[in-house]
Amino acid sequence: MPVQSKPHSPSTVALQNLLQPVELHLEALRTFLNGQVEEFEEEIREHVAYCLKHSGKRIRPMLLFYGGWKGEGIINPAHVKAAAVVELVHLATLVHDDILDDAHIRHKSPTLSRLAGPEVAVLVGDALFAHALNLAADFPTTEVCKTVALATRRVCAGEIAQNFQKGNTELSRALYYRIIDYKTAELFRVSSLLGALLADYPAAFVEAAGGFGRHLGIAYQIFDDLTDILGKEENAGKTLGTDAANCKLTLPLMLLAEKFDAPERAAFVQSLRDGQVSGESLRERFEKEHIAEAVAAAFDHEIFLANRCLEPYGALPPVHRLLEISHFVAQMVNHLKH
Amino acid sequence: MPVQSKPHSPSTVALQNLLQPVELHLEALRTFLNGQVEEFEEEIREHVAYCLKHSGKRIRPMLLFYGGWKGEGIINPAHVKAAAVVELVHLATLVHDDILDDAHIRHKSPTLSRLAGPEVAVLVGDALFAHALNLAADFPTTEVCKTVALATRRVCAGEIAQNFQKGNTELSRALYYRIIDYKTAELFRVSSLLGALLADYPAAFVEAAGGFGRHLGIAYQIFDDLTDILGKEENAGKTLGTDAANCKLTLPLMLLAEKFDAPERAAFVQSLRDGQVSGESLRERFEKEHIAEAVAAAFDHEIFLANRCLEPYGALPPVHRLLEISHFVAQMVNHLKH
Numbered sequence: 290m291p292v293q294s295k296p297h298s299p300s301t302v303a304l305q306n307l308l309q310p311v312e313l314h315l316e317a318l319r320t321f322l323n324g325q326v327e328e329f330e331e332e333i334r335e336h337v338a339y340c341l342k343h344s345g346k347r348i349r350p351m352l353l354f355y356g357g358w359k360g361e362g363i364i365n366p367a368h369v370k371a372a373a374v375v376e377l378v379h380l381a382t383l384v385h386d387d388i389l390d391d392a393h394i395r396h397k398s399p400t401l402s403r404l405a406g407p408e409v410a411v412l413v414g415d416a417l418f419a420h421a422l423n424l425a426a427d428f429p430t431t432e433v434c435k436t437v438a439l440a441t442r443r444v445c446a447g448e449i450a451q452n453f454q455k456g457n458t459e460l461s462r463a464l465y466y467r468i469i470d471y472k473t474a475e476l477f478r479v480s481s482l483l484g485a486l487l488a489d490y491p492a493a494f495v496e497a498a499g500g501f502g503r504h505l506g507i508a509y510q511i512f513d514d515l516t517d518i519l520g521k522e523e524n525a526g527k528t529l530g531t532d533a534a535n536c537k538l539t540l541p542l543m544l545l546a547e548k549f550d551a552p553e554r555a556a557f558v559q560s561l562r563d564g565q566v567s568g569e570s571l572r573e574r575f576e577k578e579h580i581a582e583a584v585a586a587a588f589d590h591e592i593f594l595a596n597r598c599l600e601p602y603g604a605l606p607p608v609h610r611l612l613e614i615s616h617f618v619a620q621m622v623n624h625l626k627h
Numbered sequence: 628m629p630v631q632s633k634p635h636s637p638s639t640v641a642l643q644n645l646l647q648p649v650e651l652h653l654e655a656l657r658t659f660l661n662g663q664v665e666e667f668e669e670e671i672r673e674h675v676a677y678c679l680k681h682s683g684k685r686i687r688p689m690l691l692f693y694g695g696w697k698g699e700g701i702i703n704p705a706h707v708k709a710a711a712v713v714e715l716v717h718l719a720t721l722v723h724d725d726i727l728d729d730a731h732i733r734h735k736s737p738t739l740s741r742l743a744g745p746e747v748a749v750l751v752g753d754a755l756f757a758h759a760l761n762l763a764a765d766f767p768t769t770e771v772c773k774t775v776a777l778a779t780r781r782v783c784a785g786e787i788a789q790n791f792q793k794g795n796t797e798l799s800r801a802l803y804y805r806i807i808d809y810k811t812a813e814l815f816r817v818s819s820l821l822g823a824l825l826a827d828y829p830a831a832f833v834e835a836a837g838g839f840g841r842h843l844g845i846a847y848q849i850f851d852d853l854t855d856i857l858g859k860e861e862n863a864g865k866t867l868g869t870d871a872a873n874c875k876l877t878l879p880l881m882l883l884a885e886k887f888d889a890p891e892r893a894a895f896v897q898s899l900r901d902g903q904v905s906g907e908s909l910r911e912r913f914e915k916e917h918i919a920e921a922v923a924a925a926f927d928h929e930i931f932l933a934n935r936c937l938e939p940y941g942a943l944p945p946v947h948r949l950l951e952i953s954h955f956v957a958q959m960v961n962h963l964k965h
Contacts, residue, residue: 330784330809332791385753389746408727411749412787415723418753419779422760426773434772435764441757445750446668452746453670471668 307351307617310361310610314354315347317369318376325373325424329416336405336413340380343398348614349375349480352505355610356484356498367487370424374437375480377421382444382476384414389452390535395527433483440479447471451537460538469510470503477506485607494605497598504595505615511588512622514539518571519581519625530568533561541575541584548578585622592619645689645955648699648948652692653685655707656714663711663762667754674743674751678718681736686952687713687818690843693948694822694836705825708762712775713818715759720782720814722752727790728873730866771821778817785809789875798876807848808841815844823945832943835936842933843953849926850960852877856909857919857963868906871899882921883912923960930957 308315326338350372357368386392387400388407394400402410418441425434451468454460481502485495517532518541532539536558538546546554560566575581595615599608646653664676688710695706724730725738726745732738740748756779763772788806792798819840823833855870856879870877874896876884884892898904913919933953937946 330781330788332784332788336787382753385749388749407745408790409787411723411726411752412783412790414749415720415752415756416780416783416787418756419776419783422776423773423780426769426776428769431764431766431769431772434769435761438757438760438764442754442761443668445754445757446670449674449747449750449754450668450670452750 303617303620304346307613311351311354313362314364314369314372315350317364318347318350318372321369321373322376325377325420329420333413333416336401336409337417339404340384340401340413340417343396344376344380344383345396347376348509349379349476352477352480352502352611352614353484355614356481356502356607357486357488357490358484358607358610359488360606365488367428368484370427371433371483371487372480374421374425374433375476375483377417377424378437378441378444379476381414381417381421382441382448384410384417386448388414389448390531392527392531397527432486436479436483440475443471443475447473447475454538455536457538460543462540462543465538465540465543466507469507469514473510473513474503474506477509478503481505481611488607490605490607494602494607497602498607498611500598501595501611501615504591504598505618508588508591508595508615509618511540511584511591512618512625515541515581515584515588515622515625518542518568518575533566533568533571534564536562540587541580544580544583545571545574545578581625588622589619641955641958642684645951649689649692651700652702652707652710653688655702656685656688656710659707659711660714663715663758667758671751671754674739674747675755677742678722678739678751678755681734682714682718682721683734685714686847687717687814690815690818690840690949690952691822693952694819694840694945695824695826695828696822696945696948697826698944703826705766706822708765709771709821709825710818712759712763712771713814713821715755715762716775716779716782717814719752719755719759720779720786722748722755724786726752727786728866728869730869732866734865770824774817774821778813781809781813785811785813792876793874795876798881800878800881803876803878803881804845807845807852811848811851812841812844815847816841819843819949826945828943828945832940832945835940836945836949838936839933839949839953842929842936843956846926846929846933846953847956849878849922849929850956850963853879853919853922853926853960853963856880856906856913871904871906871909872902874900878925879913879918879922882918883909883916886916919963926960927957 322341326334326341329337353372353375354368357365359365383395384401387395388402388410391402392400393403400410401413405413422434422438425437428434447468447470450464451472454464454468478499479502482495482499485498490498514532517529517539520529533542538558546557549557592615596612599611602608660679664672664679667675691710691713692706695703697703721733722739725733726740726748729740730738731741738748739751743751760772760776763775766772785806785808788802789810792802792806816837817840820833820837823836828836852870855867855877858867871880876896884895887895930953934950937949940946
């Protein structure tokens with residue numbers, strides 16, 4: 290058997306399989322978003338186009354399209370617009386996050402904050418968010434506006450809570466979950482919920498789809514927090530190690546800190562704060578204490594909770610599709626562990 | 628005649644007269660806004676309360692209440708809510724502005740950016756804006772949401788354009804007006820427009836009220852730009868001289884720069900940039916070149932345009948009230964000149 294010159298990793302293949310049924314939806318979204326650049330005032334356009342060009346995996350739009358799945362080849366324009374709303378809000382929060390974290394790289398490119406300065410990044414983030422709400426106001430009722438505005442406020446609250454906890458050596462798991470529930474899971478929840486809602490699925494399923502998205506989002510953030518320590522920058526496409534450097538006690542760091550007694554824990558956090566813990570030494574401690582396995586267990590639990598939300602609705606078309614997403618996300622953590 | 632121990636300036640008396648008819652409206656707004664603090668996630672509440680406590684003159688809510696004026700003592704709850712929306716958007720932009728300008732004082736108190744750090748200020752600004760849109764989505768139709776979201780995008784575009792022009796020695800007046808039209812006049816426009824709209828006044832008047840607010844807003848920003856150079860910090864209640872220090876070519880600075888030939892102009896902007904122009908020397912040059920008078924003429928022209936928008940509608944109850952506002956604003960610039 291000939292050796293392939295560029296072998297595809299199993300995760301790349303799985304992602305392609307996952308994306309294939311919504312390829313046309315995502316293409317429609319790309320076209321729609323590119324068309325939106327013209328809607329921005331001329332001073333902003335270049336920056337908006339840059340952010341759109343260097344945006345990520347479109348996991349939230351995918352959740353939205355699958356949450357409202359009706360069958361192969363059916364593209365609902367309301368879904369495309371709602372996906373644009375969610376993606377623009379997500380982009381806005383990334384642009385602002387990168388200012389706060391002083392991150393240099395995102396989606397394999399310089400962050401806007403790095404490229405154009407934090408002043409411009411504050412304003413472009415605001416404009417992206419404003420335009421998202423502007424689009425949300427195009428729907429016949431105020432429901433999309435309301436849902437998205439509320440979600441955004443929660444995302445901010447999550448970010449602020451995380452900011453407050455920097456360097457807190459006794460962060461509780463409850464607070465960690467509250468933070469990631471707001472800062473990440475909320476937009477996942479809204480994505481799958483809006484998909485189902487705009488496809489006119491029954492209210493109970495709309496809620497269930499939201500619950501699925503929420504637990505998937507929590508799992509996704511746990512994965513992201515583990516990537517920050519164990520991942521490789523060339524795969525992640527962004528600056529890693531920022532959580533430890535910024536003294537953000539994420540679940541992996543918290544699980545490690547729990548292995549110490551209180552004074553050791555304080556010393557550990559102090560050494561994080563002083564920048565005296567290298568990524569390498571952190572990875573060694575993780576291996577020694579089996580932290581990745583403990584994180585994976587917490588992650589698996591959220592995937593389980595996500596899937597359970599859908600159990601009563603197996604007969605509806607979106608369920609099979611949504612389960613494919615959670616299956617894909619579930620695999621991601623395994624690639625990181627090994 | 629006995630000398631008063633604490634004489635009131637004519638402008639204080641005029642402001643009191645102006646506010647008196649909407650005192651109850653503004654009280655209802657204060658109560659409503661204070662009630663909103665509880666709606667924010669607990670991590671944000673303290674900061675939101677701080678921003679609300681140290682907010683300003685409520686000129687936008689006043690415009691909104693007068694734009695929808697029906698008669699003494701009539702308080703429309705839709706007006707109170709819309710005023711809260713506009714005021715929260717305004718607060719959000721102030722919180723973000725103060726990060727960009729590195730301003731220390733606003734409304735006679737430390738800015739949030741100074742007090743809690745720029746990271747928190749970015750997020751609290753986002754949350755204030757998100758909550759504004761959340762409230763806007765409470766109206767029966769999406770019109771308020773749409774208007775406010777669009778306005779916010781324009782405010783951001785104006786700020787970005789201004790940011791781009793820092794240190795541009797050949798800024799055109801057309802661009803200056805475009806910048807302040809977006810960054811300031813837009814929210815003035817939306818305030819008076821929403822007032823009239825929510826009071827069910829005829830569409831033509833709703834537009835006219837918007838036009839009035841817009842020109843008044845341009846005048847107000849011209850006044851503000853002059854205050855930055857000629858004002859006294861104890862009266863203004865904020866850090867002054869930041870425009871020159873940040874190389875923002877405002878109308879007053881532009882009019883002064885126009886007195887120079889191109890090389891002198893470049894040298895002037897360079898010396899601004901190097902922080903070598905003291906407020907005192909700037910004020911001396913202003914006096915010598917009669918800049919304040921030239922600025923006042925541009926200001927007066929906008930007041931004229933504002934009032935002219937209302938001319939066909941003299942019979943409607945809001946017109947008399949709105950003209951009182953423009954009359955008051957018109958006086959402000961005189962106090963500064965002398």
